[in-house]
Amino acid sequence: MRTTGNAINNSIDLLSWPHTIVGGGRRKNSSRYSNWRTEVEVKIKAKGWQWKKDAGNDYDAFLLECIGLNDFPTTGASGLNRPQTEDTKPAHKALNELMLDCFKKVRESRSKRKRAAAREELAAKAATVREEEEEGTDTLRRTRPATQGAKDGNGRAIVLYILDPVNEPHHSGRRQWDWNARGAKMLGVIYEPTLKELHRKVSGHLPDARKVREIIGALEDAGENNDAVNHTPADVTHIKSDD
Secondary structure, three states: OOOOHHHHHHHHHHOOOOEEEEHHHEEEEOHHHHHHHHHHHHHHHHHOOOOHHHHOOHHHHHHHHHHOOOOOOHHHHHHHOOOOOOOOHHHHHHHHHHHHHHHHHHHHHHHHHHHHHHHHHHHHHHHHHHHHHHHHHHOHHHOOOOOOOOOOOOOEEEEEEOOOOOOOOOEOOOOOEOOOOOOOEEEEEEOOOOHHHHHHHHHOOOOOOOOOOOOOOOOOOOOOOOOOOOOOOOOOOOOOOOO
């Protein structure tokens, strides 16, 4: 549930926190209200609650604790310390609005921290992949190529040939691929044994405005007679997989 700005401001006024109007007609709430909110959010984080349903029977005691903070107006607290009646109901509703907004802010803050941690983890993984690819280039001739990715997530080094049919050195007048074309051969690291993963890895090496139209490859080592590291692959091989 989202709490509107008007509902928050109306609740602040009803519970007797003052506010001022500054330049451009902008409302500025009392620093006492800001201090109270900060203290409440700190308490919520410490308890680890998502909303009052998580607190159960402890929630009413928690409300009294929040009302008793130094920056809560005495006038507003006087109505809240009495049982709910038609007279005190607006004050209880106002407090509920403010508490709901505090819980919402804590939840959003928690989500932001999780997203930031996830971004850092992805960045670290990407840096690791780049390091492995750079290290793999130095040991290319000692690595047996395979497009079969390791399911345990460690990755497998493979040889990639990025060839362009409209580039004459890549695709001669005889319409045959030139596997020895300069700059066409490179190393990649595949982490999943899927065409999607292979497509993602290949696409990262394409020049602007070019797309993958065809994938020719094999899930097996090229073999002694057609070594993809030291020599060239066969003109046509097949990806052999039930997937």
